[in-house]
Amino acid sequence: MNSGIPLQFFLILATIMFFVGVYGFLTRRNLITMLMSVELILNSVNINFMAFNRYLFPHKMEGMFFSLFIIAVAASEAAVAIAIIINIYRRFTTINVEDVNEMKY
Amino acid sequence: MINFTYTVWILVIPFLMFIFLGLAGHKIGPKLSGLLGTGALAVITALSYITAYYYFFATPKTAETFKAIVAANSTWLQLTDKLHIDLGVLLDPISVMMLIVVTTVSLMVHIYSTGYMKGERGYERFFAFLSLFTFSMLGLVIAPNIFQMYIFWELVGVSSYLLIGFYYEKPSAVAASKKAFIVTRFADLGFLVGILLLSFHTKTFDFITLTDPSGPAIAMAGGASFMGLSVITWSMIFVYMGGVGKSAMFPFHIWLPDAMEGPTPVSALIHAATMVVAGVYLVARMFPVYALAAPVALNVVAYVGAFSSLFAAIIACTQTDIKRVLAYSTISQIGYMMLALGVSGYGGHEGLGYMASMFHLFTHAMFKALLFLGAGAIIHAVHTNLMTEMGGLRKYLPITHLTFLIACLTIAGIPPFSGFFSKDEILAAAFNHNKFLFAVEYAVAGLTAFYMFRLYFNVFWGKETQYNHTPHEAPFSMTIPLIILALASMFTGFIPFNKLVTSNGQAFESGIEWGVAIPSVLIGLLGIGIAFIMYRKETSIPEKLAATFKYGYKWAYNKFYIDELYIFVTKKIIFRYISEPIAWFDRHIIDGTMNSIATVTQVISFRIRKFQSGQLQQYAFVFVSGVILLSVLMIYVWYW
Numbered sequence: 033m034n035s036g037i038p039l040q041f042f043l044i045l046a047t048i049m050f051f052v053g054v055y056g057f058l059t060r061r062n063l064i065t066m067l068m069s070v071e072l073i074l075n076s077v078n079i080n081f082m083a084f085n086r087y088l089f090p091h092k093m094e095g096m097f098f099s100l101f102i103i104a105v106a107a108s109e110a111a112v113a114i115a116i117i118i119n120i121y122r123r124f125t126t127i128n129v130e131d132v133n134e135m136k137y
Numbered sequence: 138m139i140n141f142t143y144t145v146w147i148l149v150i151p152f153l154m155f156i157f158l159g160l161a162g163h164k165i166g167p168k169l170s171g172l173l174g175t176g177a178l179a180v181i182t183a184l185s186y187i188t189a190y191y192y193f194f195a196t197p198k199t200a201e202t203f204k205a206i207v208a209a210n211s212t213w214l215q216l217t218d219k220l221h222i223d224l225g226v227l228l229d230p231i232s233v234m235m236l237i238v239v240t241t242v243s244l245m246v247h248i249y250s251t252g253y254m255k256g257e258r259g260y261e262r263f264f265a266f267l268s269l270f271t272f273s274m275l276g277l278v279i280a281p282n283i284f285q286m287y288i289f290w291e292l293v294g295v296s297s298y299l300l301i302g303f304y305y306e307k308p309s310a311v312a313a314s315k316k317a318f319i320v321t322r323f324a325d326l327g328f329l330v331g332i333l334l335l336s337f338h339t340k341t342f343d344f345i346t347l348t349d350p351s352g353p354a355i356a357m358a359g360g361a362s363f364m365g366l367s368v369i370t371w372s373m374i375f376v377y378m379g380g381v382g383k384s385a386m387f388p389f390h391i392w393l394p395d396a397m398e399g400p401t402p403v404s405a406l407i408h409a410a411t412m413v414v415a416g417v418y419l420v421a422r423m424f425p426v427y428a429l430a431a432p433v434a435l436n437v438v439a440y441v442g443a444f445s446s447l448f449a450a451i452i453a454c455t456q457t458d459i460k461r462v463l464a465y466s467t468i469s470q471i472g473y474m475m476l477a478l479g480v481s482g483y484g485g486h487e488g489l490g491y492m493a494s495m496f497h498l499f500t501h502a503m504f505k506a507l508l509f510l511g512a513g514a515i516i517h518a519v520h521t522n523l524m525t526e527m528g529g530l531r532k533y534l535p536i537t538h539l540t541f542l543i544a545c546l547t548i549a550g551i552p553p554f555s556g557f558f559s560k561d562e563i564l565a566a567a568f569n570h571n572k573f574l575f576a577v578e579y580a581v582a583g584l585t586a587f588y589m590f591r592l593y594f595n596v597f598w599g600k601e602t603q604y605n606h607t608p609h610e611a612p613f614s615m616t617i618p619l620i621i622l623a624l625a626s627m628f629t630g631f632i633p634f635n636k637l638v639t640s641n642g643q644a645f646e647s648g649i650e651w652g653v654a655i656p657s658v659l660i661g662l663l664g665i666g667i668a669f670i671m672y673r674k675e676t677s678i679p680e681k682l683a684a685t686f687k688y689g690y691k692w693a694y695n696k697f698y699i700d701e702l703y704i705f706v707t708k709k710i711i712f713r714y715i716s717e718p719i720a721w722f723d724r725h726i727i728d729g730t731m732n733s734i735a736t737v738t739q740v741i742s743f744r745i746r747k748f749q750s751g752q753l754q755q756y757a758f759v760f761v762s763g764v765i766l767l768s769v770l771m772i773y774v775w776y777w
Binding site for chain 2: 059066130133
């Protein structure tokens with residue numbers, strides 16, 4: 033059960049991933065990169081779920097289900113987002129968010 | 138008891154015809170539109186005659202009195218339990234008489250218009266409006282309550298407006314239609330105030346209740362007073378103000394001469410025979426209230442009528458546009474009717490003036506429609522309105538000439554034509570009541586004969602004018618109505634009105650009062666004689682006379698500058714000292730406040746719109762910073 037790796041390690045990893053994701057989401061202007069950043073955020077949450085599930089309630093399954101659920105949502109989100117990005121690219125021949133501003137005031 | 142419910146169709150048919158011709162007229166073409174409009178009118182004319190026959194001769198009278206019959210009534214607008222506005226049909230002697238007048242003249246005008254308006258643009262529109270007018274006028278005369286009357290009163294105003302402005306491409310026609318509408322609308326304001334006052338105090342709109350001699354309106358005679366006159370007197374004066382506007386009495390007469398801009402059949406129908414007598418009809422309708430509860434208001438009616446008739450007759454002597462002469466003559470004759478009502482009492486022989494007024498209304502409708510239609514035929518033939526450009530037309534227009542002569546003799550009061558009988562009754566009523574008013578009307582009778590024959594001689598005799606093309610007699614569709622109306626003018630004088638249309642519904646004895654009749658015929662003949670000397674051949678007498686009474690002539694020719702006075706009062710006084718400050722206040726204070734609110738909002742919005750950049754990342758940055766800030770705050774508080 034407590035086979036060596038302490039819980040904090042997982043949490044530190046998840047925190048680093050989370051803030052890397054947030055940083056990437058806020059600073060990149062490329063839609064694909066932004067999508068990747070969002071995936072990072074989601075996966076950091078997954079790691080958190082799994083770690084807490086394992087260390088706090090080893091006999092329950094909710095954390096795993098949540099993780100599976102998030103993976104499924106993330107997959108569909110990626111599918112939709114990429115479809116949108118492709119359409120944007122076709123329309124504007126760019127995927128830089130700052131250049132896609134036709135509807136702005 | 139006969140069921141009169143079918144009289145509703147008299148209203149429904151012209152209304153449906155208006156809708157149909159208005160919507161589909163241009164699809165079915167002018168010929169069919171004219172035919173349909175005239176056909177529908179013929180049907181309701183027949184219905185009206187049947188109604189009149191049954192009402193006067195086949196309905197058993199109770200206690201020798203014609204009773205008012207409510208043929209149909211339905212609540213239209215239920216405001217409260219007690220206060221409701223009804224629409225319905227009321228039949229009593231004057232409304233049945235008016236049905237005859239309106240439908241007869243309207244039918245004649247319809248037939249005439251099929252010829253007169255031939256080839257005009259908007260022929261279908263013309264017939265649609267004629268149907269609308271007929272509907273409104275019939276609705277007005279058969280109204281069982283004063284509110285329905287007011288509704289239809291406004292509707293005839295609208296149709297008059299539409300028809301005066303029929304040639305809407307002519308600026309003068311547009312101005313005239315606006316003038317007519319605004320002036321009558323202003324007077325109708327008084328009517329509305331009168332209705333409100335009256336119904337507030339009597340709690341009813343219903344004519345039968347209002348005019349009941351033991352009803353609430355007449356019981357108010359001694360009620361509360363304001364400025365020395367009782368409430369009922371005030372309300373009746375206000376109601377009369379509406380009548381003054383519609384009937385073009387002084388001082389609201391200014392719209393009628395200008396209304397001659399409309400097509401001539403319209404002038405004949407609306408501005409001579411039917412709509413303009415609505416004011417007389419209104420007073421007659423409310424007559425028991427005037428006579429029994431508001432004698433002061435009745436005196437106002439008499440003096441306004443007398444003044445208008447004299448005033449308009451003097452102006453008529455100087456005008457040169459034949460339609461304007463007839464317009465002033467109409468004002469003068471309506472003044473006669475008003476005066477007759479004003480000098481009348483209630484019931485029996487006292488009510489002679491009432492009977493005379495209705496009698497004159499009837500005969501006047503016939504002969505004045507005839508005069509206008511005749512004038513239309515003349516204008517049709519020579520393409521001008523000015524009698525100075527006419528002369529010697531008797532050779533070219535024999536039928537028009539003959540019928541016009543009959544109409545002139547009728548209006549001049551020469552026996553045995555109908556005008557003689559009705560005018561004699563009016564003069565007799567005035568003589569019995571007030572010698573001063575009688576003297577005025579006596580003078581007007583002479584003036585009437587003079588100006589009508591001035592017109593007649595100028596147009597049909599006088600100098601031989603060279604026309605660009607030979608004038609030709611009007612087509613049959615125009616001469617047949619002339620002939621029918623001429624026959625009506627000749628013989629309607631023998632209708633025993635004293636047996637049929639009286640102030641309280643009871644017949645009374647009255648004959649020709651020779652003591653009044655002979656002098657009035659003599660002054661009529663005198664007027665004709667003077668006109669004969671002055672205008673039979675081209676002479677210099679008119680110019681000499683005009684030069685002698687230079688100022689008087691100039692004043693009368695310019696209609697006593699009443700129009701200019703109105704313009705002065707409205708433009709120089711009301712507009713400058715009331716309207717302009719109000720407009721300034723509206724523009725600068727009210728609009729200014731609103732505009733500055735809008736400007737401030739706009740400036741602020743422009744400043745803050747950068748917040749809404751549409752960039753998700755910017756929002757997310759704000760959001761994340763907020764979350765971090767909150768978290769730090771939480772941790773800080775937690776470990777405090």
